[in-house]
Amino acid sequence: MSSTEIVQQFKQLNRSSPQFPDQLTSLLYKKEYRECIPNLKDEEVVWLIEYLDDVCLSVLLVFLSCFPHRTQILDTLQADPSIPAFRRCLRELRRICGAREQLPKSYMLESSLLISGERPVASGGSGDVYEGSLNGSKVCVKRLRIYAGERIPVAKETLHREAVMWKRLTHPNIVPLLGVTLEPLQLISVWMSGGELREYITHHPGTDRLRLVFGVASGLTYLHFRNIIHGDLKGPNVLVDDTGSPRITDFGLAIVAQIQDSIRSFQGDSGHTARWTAPEILGGNGRHSKEADVFSFAMTMVEVFTGQVPFHPNSPHAAMLAILNKKRPQRPNHPQITVELWTLMESCWDHDPHHRPEISTVLKTLGDS
Missing domain, CATH: 3.30.200.20 (Phosphorylase Kinase; domain 1)
Structure with a gap:
């Protein structure tokens, strides 16, 4: 089957049909489709990129009304039949844009x-x-x-x-x-007017720390639901908007930064990431994962409740050695840290990644607090 015929099959799909998500997913999994992708003409690549991006954007509109419901977010999203198609569509869009070093027109700013x-x-x-x-x-x-x-x-x-x-x-x-x-x-x-997480806490010492923690957990749950690993979760990568809500940023860039000889990595600078990094990564035996993100989230919780980096005032190198030797920060002296919350933090930074809870479970526990 030629690339022109494959593109024609996309054009023939009826996007208003209830069967569209299943039909699109089926087409994206077709062997003929996968085989023809490397042979797409430039104009066909441009058309397919714009088509997949438009589908992704239309599905996103479904999500917008879900978010105010806190822990009901995942239940709502999982019930939506468009989600599998969206995931596959976004995966293909990322793959094609990466391979051809092109982006949809909607991404480009003058x-x-x-x-x-x-x-x-x-x-x-x-x-x-x-x-x-x-x-x-x-x-x-x-x-x-x-x-x-x-x-x-x-x-x-x-x-x-x-x-x-x-x-x-x-x-x-x-x-x-x-x-x-x-x-x-x-x-x-x-632009996030509240600045980085610790900066915001310094200027707003009376802020509800549990609310900040819940917001970070909610954002990370959303990323993991989309099968996205942050790779460098820490206070400097959580910004605060003008309403006082925390917002995660720079996901994926830490992973990009590990491409040797092309982008200098935070990971090579022990003065930055080590304090938040899971032991399996520090020891060189593991890769970035959802479990590693949960470990970093626990360390970010320490930041929120203390207003200091984890293992303060120890050096980054000392912090790294502490993590590798199964030592963890002491319990912060903050009234919002209950026995249950401290137990949750300890489970999140368990030395064994398989013993750490999923972030969705953490979010539910925090929501019940």
């Missing part, structure tokens, strides 16, 4: 409309962050740092894949991605 400061307000292993303005609105500009090396094509492919993933996430505890510029390569997101 550099001429973007104004950013001359000096970064923050810097990290994967790039520099600038305060910017887009059409009169304040935005966050993350300029990604790519280094010379033979793995640049792999880095660019991964960055395209992660941008696709981020743009199609919609949740009140996730920082929205507005779009991308290619020259230079920048990710543009909504």
